[in-house]
Amino acid sequence: MACSDLHRTLDAVWRIESARIIGTLARMVRDVGIAEELAQDALVAALEQWPHKGVPDNPGAWLTATAKNRALDLLRHRSMQAGKADALTWEIETQMQDGAPPAPDAGVDNPVGDDVLRLMFVACHPVLSPEARVALTLKMVGGLATPDIARAFLLPEATLAQRIVRAKRTLSEARVPFELPGPAELGERLDAVLRVIYLIFNEGYAATAGEDWTRPALCDEALRLGRVLATLAPGVAEVHGLVALMEIQASRLRARTDAAGRPVLLLDQDRGRWDRLLIRRGLAALERVDALGGAYGPYALQAAIAACHARAAQAGDTDWQRIAALYDALAQVAPSPVVELNRAVAVSMAFGPAAGLDIVDALRDEPALRHYALLPGVRGDLLARLGRHAEASEEFRRAAALTQNESERTLLTERARLSADAAG
Amino acid sequence: MRYMIIVKASADSEAGVMPEAPLLAAMAGYHEELARAGVLLDANGLQPSARGWRIRYRGGERSVTDGPFAESKEMIAGYTLIQVGSPEEALEWSRRFPNPAGEGRDAEIEVRRVFELEDFTPGAEIERFRALDGRAA
Numbered sequence: 001m002a003c004s005d006l007h008r009t010l011d012a013v014w015r016i017e018s019a020r021i022i023g024t025l026a027r028m029v030r031d032v033g034i035a036e037e038l039a040q041d042a043l044v045a046a047l048e049q050w051p052h053k054g055v056p057d058n059p060g061a062w063l064t065a066t067a068k069n070r071a072l073d074l075l076r077h078r079s080m081q082a083g084k085a086d087a088l089t090w091e092i093e094t095q096m097q098d099g100a101p102p103a104p105d106a107g108v109d110n111p112v113g114d115d116v117l118r119l120m121f122v123a124c125h126p127v128l129s130p131e132a133r134v135a136l137t138l139k140m141v142g143g144l145a146t147p148d149i150a151r152a153f154l155l156p157e158a159t160l161a162q163r164i165v166r167a168k169r170t171l172s173e174a175r176v177p178f179e180l181p182g183p184a185e186l187g188e189r190l191d192a193v194l195r196v197i198y199l200i201f202n203e204g205y206a207a208t209a210g211e212d213w214t215r216p217a218l219c220d221e222a223l224r225l226g227r228v229l230a231t232l233a234p235g236v237a238e239v240h241g242l243v244a245l246m247e248i249q250a251s252r253l254r255a256r257t258d259a260a261g262r263p264v265l266l267l268d269q270d271r272g273r274w275d276r277l278l279i280r281r282g283l284a285a286l287e288r289v290d291a292l293g294g295a296y297g298p299y300a301l302q303a304a305i306a307a308c309h310a311r312a313a314q315a316g317d318t319d320w321q322r323i324a325a326l327y328d329a330l331a332q333v334a335p336s337p338v339v340e341l342n343r344a345v346a347v348s349m350a351f352g353p354a355a356g357l358d359i360v361d362a363l364r365d366e367p368a369l370r371h372y373a374l375l376p377g378v379r380g381d382l383l384a385r386l387g388r389h390a391e392a393s394e395e396f397r398r399a400a401a402l403t404q405n406e407s408e409r410t411l412l413t414e415r416a417r418l419s420a421d422a423a424g
Numbered sequence: 425m426r427y428m429i430i431v432k433a434s435a436d437s438e439a440g441v442m443p444e445a446p447l448l449a450a451m452a453g454y455h456e457e458l459a460r461a462g463v464l465l466d467a468n469g470l471q472p473s474a475r476g477w478r479i480r481y482r483g484g485e486r487s488v489t490d491g492p493f494a495e496s497k498e499m500i501a502g503y504t505l506i507q508v509g510s511p512e513e514a515l516e517w518s519r520r521f522p523n524p525a526g527e528g529r530d531a532e533i534e535v536r537r538v539f540e541l542e543d544f545t546p547g548a549e550i551e552r553f554r555a556l557d558g559r560a561a
Contacts, residue, residue: 012512016461059516116460220509224462231460254540277465277505 009055010046011145017060018143021067023115026178028071032122033168036140038074042067116141117232118178120225124193127174132167133196134203139164141228142221152218153203190233194242194299197225201246205253219250230285240288241300247282248306251275263407267315279310298334301326305346320350337366338374345378353385373402377412384419393419426465426507426538427514431524433473433499434531438492440472443526450522458506463517469502497532505538 018039025035042063056062123136138144138152150160181189204218226243233239255273258264286307289300296304305326312318327343340363348356360379369375380395396416400409436443443451458464473491480487493499501524508514518535525531 008510008512009516012510012516015509015513016516217509220507224507227462227464228460231456231462281465 006050006055007047009059010043010050013059013063014043015143017063019116019119019141021064022140023119024064025067025071026119026122027115028068029074030178031172032119032140032176032178033172034074035071036168038070039063039067041070114232116228118180120193120229120232121181121189122171122176122178124189124196125171125174125176126189126192127170127176128167130196130199132163132170133192134199135160135163136167137196137225138200138221141225144221152215190236190238193229194238197222197229198242198246198299200225201249205249216253219246219253222246223250230288234288235292237289237292237294238297238299240285240292241297241303244282244285244289244303245299245306247278247285248303248310251278251282251310257407261407263405263411266309267318271312271314274310282310283307295333296329298330301330301333305330318349320346324350337363337368338372341369341372341374341378344382348382348385353382357382357386371402373399373404373408373412375399376402380412380415380419384415384422389419389423393417393423425509425511425514426505426540427511427518428536428538429504429506429518429521430500430534430536431469431502431504432532432534433470433496433501434525435496436525437501438472438474438496438499440474447522447524447526450527451524454520454522455504457520458504458517463506463508463513464504465507466505467503470500473499511537 021039021042022032022035025038026032029035029038045066046059046063050056120137120141123140124133128136134153135149138149139146146161146164147157150157153160180186200218201222204215204220204222223243223246226239226246230239230243251274252266252269254275255269255271256264264270282303286300286303289296289303305323308319308323308326324343324346327339327346331339331343340359344356344359344363346356347359357379360375360382363369363375364379366375376395377399380392380399383389383392383395393416396412396419400412400416403409403412442448455464455467473493473496476491478489478491478493480489504521506514506517508517514535514537518533521533523529523531524533
């Protein structure tokens with residue numbers, strides 16, 4: 001096998017196996033940073049040995065066994081230093097058996113008890129900054145290589161590598177245990193995991209800087225992580241809510257730009273380009289939320305809104321009254337100026353631009369939206385629909401100055417010009 | 425990128441013989457594995473060709489022939505649709521697919537990359553396909 005082929009095979013095996021390997025090792029050595037480095041050592045060993053010995057029949061098992069041996073060496077070394085070799089050796093040998101039970105999670109009544117789930121919780125631990133959580137999740141749970149993560153986030157590779165090193169050190173210094181959170185903090189910690197996954201998705205979905213309107217690889221990875229989490233925590237409604245939201249939003253990825261790469265707004269999109277398979281999966285995930293009962297959380301509400309659009313064969317068929325009602329509910333459970341702005345749009349579609357403008361005007365002095373391009377963008381749109389073209393043009397110009405996205409700026413500048421023309 | 429793992433029909437699948445328990449368990453385990461890895465999009469088994477038909481186009485005419493059909497190797501009995509990051513990942517997953525005839529027996533699966541509409545050169549015909557795709561859901 002040619003060397004580049006071998007590299008690609010190894011990459012693929014790594015993508016499939018690394019989270020499980022790192023999780024297993026973390027349970028053994030009680031430190032995800034060290035676990036990740038040991039797993040990387042196994043990867044290096046594969047690169048050295050496979051070109052001579054050939055790719056093993058079961059490359060995943062080979063990597064796991066090699067990494068486990070490194071971990072055992074480390075544990076033996078540690079126990080020798082601690083001078084209590086006998087007792088610990090016994091523990092090590094026990095752990096070496098594949099069927100050895102995982103470390104018990106005190107007080108947690110969770111039948112899943114999966115290493116990958118533990119890994120997700122640790123990578124998204126509150127001691128870490130949001131940027132560090134994202135980087136660590138993609139690296140350890142996603143199995144992505146540092147240069148690929150750096151490229152996706154438009155960062156120098158050294159910056160990202162540093163961020164990962166620091167994150168691992170922070171976890172180690174804070175002695176973050178490799179455990180599932182206890183019942184008291186489970187909800188909050190799960191929220192943190194969902195937030196990181198959605199952050200990754202959004203980074204790909206609506207690039208905030210640079211010329212790329214979408215970076216679909218990040219969307220794909222976030223969606224995959226969400227699907228993984230849905231199998232690990234199937235009883236949590238919001239996990240399915242987030243998956244539903246991402247599936248339906250991802251279904252529109254290829255409709256969001258025209259042939260020239262310019263952005264196309266939701267209502268102007270060619271619905272024939274929406275991915276029906278992803279819509280079907282999104283609606284199925286939303287059904288799982290319903291089956292679990294209880295009130296919708298923020299992700300399920302957003303998914304239900306996205307589903308309203310997905311169900312409408314044409315933009316004109318959209319059930320705006322239901323969308324406005326869902327935004328009302330969202331404003332109750334997760335109030336924010338951005339939700340309020342979206343509610344304004346929905347209300348304007350359901351009950352006319354004047355009703356929407358009332359809500360938007362109440363947001364004009366909102367400090368959180370001062371640099372938010374969508375506020376003048378939406379206001380401009382409502383003013384244009386009310387025939388107040390001169391004011392609309394002014395708002396579009398402000399929005400164009402605020403946006404960081406090249407293609408969005410082009411679109412807004414064009415609308416400013418059209419409104420100015422209409423104003424005469 | 426998406427790949428379809430295609431299971432070919434066999435005498436058993438054509439006779440409507442349900443797989444034995446160990447094979448069913450292996451298939452369930454494999455698909456659970458795909459789901460746990462977040463790569464499974466869709467999977468279905470197909471009923472024997474006795475419950476289907478063929479439409480033949482010849483000289484401007486079209487005629488319907490009811491199943492069953494004889495050449496089982498040219499027919500499919502099921503498919504699994506996965507979404508992965510690279511062809512190598514698809515290859516690695518497909519290597520792990522359980523022998524659809526049961527371990528130790530001869531069988532064949534086929535793996536094909538799914539066309540995304542982006543793979544076609546833009547043109548009026550493709551736009552019509554897209555519109556059709558949207559309505560077919």
